[in-house]
Amino acid sequence: MSVRIRVLLPVLLLALAPAGAADRITGQPFATRSEVHAPSAMAATSHPLATQIALDVMKAGGSAVDAAIAANAALGLMEPTGNGIGGDLFAIVWDPKTRKLHGYNGSGRSPKSLTAAEFARRGLDDIPPHGPLPVTVPGTVDGWFALHERFGRRTMAQNLAPAIRYARDGHPVHETIAYYWARSVPRLSKWPGFSEQFTVADGQGRRAPRTGETWKNPNLADTLQKIADGGRDAFYAGDIARTIDAYFRAHDGFLSYEDMAAHRGEWVEPVSTRYRGYDVWELPPNGQGIAALQILNLLEPYDLASYGFGSPEHVHLFVEAKKLAFADRARWYADPAFHPAPVAKLISKEYARERGRLISPDRVLREAQPGTPRQLEEGDTIYLTTADADGMMVSLIQSNYRGMGSGMAPTGLGFILQDRGEQFVLGDASHPNAYAPGKRPFHTIIPAFVTKDGAPWLSYGVMGGAMQPQGHVQILLNMIDFGMNLQEAGDAPRIHHDGSTEPAGRATVMSDGGRIELESGFPQATVRALMDLGHSVRWAQGPYGGYQAIMANPQGGWTGASESRKDGQAAGY
Structure with missing residues (x-):
């Protein structure tokens, strides 16, 4: 790739920024902290108190599933900016008894009484991001009980007790959470129940709790x-x-008692591809997990290790592969009960070879059309992972979707309903993700798991909307191709490509190649080379997701890592 001196000022500032903790004696320039090692159990969550709750549960005899449920319940209280019992849940569980992976899709459906004609009657081209219209049935609580029924050892009352106690007695708000909470309050305070239940009063009115302030939520405790x-x-x-039914009837909404009573999540079979000897597992649509598998298949023919992390080749090939996978994401990923996707073909090596011919080392894809496979047979979220002394591992992700969700907080219940319905498409009834009553929307939240030679290797996730499959791939490239350890792989600067064809809203189509957003730490020469190729490169703060991971050690015990961009903690015993 030729290099010419042509750099925009924001990109120059990005490239010159310091690259991680370069003075660490370990020699790992990107690691902000050491990996965590423990012989018996491990938990990694986005909040230290939730991590400690998970460990306490396992010390008391609970399974990794019990620990994940307890931590998730606490995070709904402590990090309402990303999750809560008003949202949905997905999980992958490694069962050491059967030596199998089990997947759970805990996503809810649109209200049966809300029709596409109702949006047209209101003159809407898109489903609004807040208020009653984007609300879908919350699937998290059902997911907890389904996971617990199969893999739990303690009672659900025991699992929920720590969150209930913190909700009544209070806990100090952490820094990153306080930041996003303050951003959400101006947008959501107009919706009934939000301000009363998710702000604090001071002499100037109502505001979000600040860093270090004690937050209580007695309604959620009840x-x-x-x-x-x-x-x-x-x-x-x-x-x-x-209560939910009465609240929505009173506030121009459609979610009903009947919608709630009819809800059931489902156990699903995880799907996988092999990348350089590692089997990478994701859940099938209506989520976007298989995009990560498609990207890995497209990248496998390239010798990324010889190019090196942060090289122009590394970034360019990754972005071009992402564009192709996301074109298929926009065309094929939807509720399989309405539009089954040809998953086996989409994640096959044969299809990757066919699609990979569109990638050029010296040309940028301005447009990326979806493939036509034949069947061979921002948003905020939390991610957590747990592992217990028996070898069970849980990869769990949970979300209200757009930050604190819809803003609709039913009276006296202490939680906000998700706005996942915003992901439906209006105005094109033939689109796989077109709105319909009783349908699950396209979902961005995806847990991941990796096995090697039939044994568990890695339980991990990277939350953050469309960043999630991009992040899943980058973690594996960092470890498998670039030789980073578990913590360094998460702390290394990330690539975020924006502007691909979207499966939601107006289903916008990429025509200009989109934009590469690079986190500080990439070489200046790489930025110049990418721009010389014709990429649009820009600096952005914050769209790079949040990572947690646990790795199984062959000699026994666990290694954990936690996201340096969040408030989280990996810890074990």
Whole structure:
């Protein structure tokens, strides 16, 4: 790749920024901290208190699933900017008894009484991001009980007790969470129930809690206690569901008691591709996980290790592969009950060879059309992972979608409903992700897992909207191709490509090649070379996701890593 001196000022500042903790004696320039090692159990979450709760549960005899449920319940309280029981859940579980992976799709459906004609009657071309219209049935609580029924060892009341206690007694708000909370309040305070339940009063009015301030949510404590006492039906077929029904009837909404009572998530088979000897597992659509598998298949023919991390070749090839995978993502990924995707073909090596011919080492794809496979047979989120002394591992992701969700906070319940319905397409009934009553929307949240030679190797995830499959791939490239350890792989500067054809909203089509956003730490020469190729390169702060990971050590025990861009912690015993 030729290089010419042509750099925009923001990109120059990006390239000259310091690259990680270069003075660390370990010699790993990107690692902000050391990996965590433990002999018996490990947890990695985006909040230190949630991590400690997970460890306490496993010390008391709970399984990795019990620990994940307890941590998730606590995160709904402590990090409402990304998740809560008003959202959806996906999980992959490694069961050491059967030596198999089990997948769970805990996504909810659109209200049965809300039709596409209703959006047209209101003159809407897109589903709005907030308010009652984008709300879909929350699937998290059902997911907890499904996972617990199969893999739990402690009672659900025991698993929910720590979150209930923190909700009543309070906990100090962490820095990153306080930042996003403050950004959400101006947008969401207009919606009924939000300000009363998710802000604090001071002499100037109401605001988000600040870093270090104690936050309590007694309404959520009461709701979780009802779930602990009455099980999943207390949420989907009891007083909580009736309160939700009455709230939406009073506020121009459509989510009903009947929608709640009808909800069931489903166990699904994870799907995989092999990348340089490692089997990488994702869940099939309606999520976007197989995009990561498609990108890996497209990159496997290239000797990335010889190019080196941060080289122009590394960034260029990754971005071009992402464009092709995301074109298919926009065309094929949707609720399989309405539009089944040819998953086996999309993640096959044969299809990757066919699509890979479109990648050129010295030309930028301005447009990327979806393939036509024949069947051979921002948004905020939390990600957490746990591993117990018996070898069970859990990869779990949970979200309200756009930050704190829809803003709709039913009276006295202490949580906000998700706005995942914004991901549906309006105005094109033939689109796979077109809105329909009782349909699951396209989902961005995806857990990941990697096995090697039939044994568990890595449970990990990178939250953050369309960044998620991009992040999944980059973590593996960093470890497998570039030889980084678990912590360094997460802390290394990331690539985020924006502007691909989208599967949601107006389903916009890429025509200009999109934009590469590079985190500080990439070489100046790489930025110049990419621009010389014709890429649009820009600096951006914040769209790079959040990572947690646990690796199984062949000699026994666990290694953990936590995202330096979040408030999280990896810890074990």
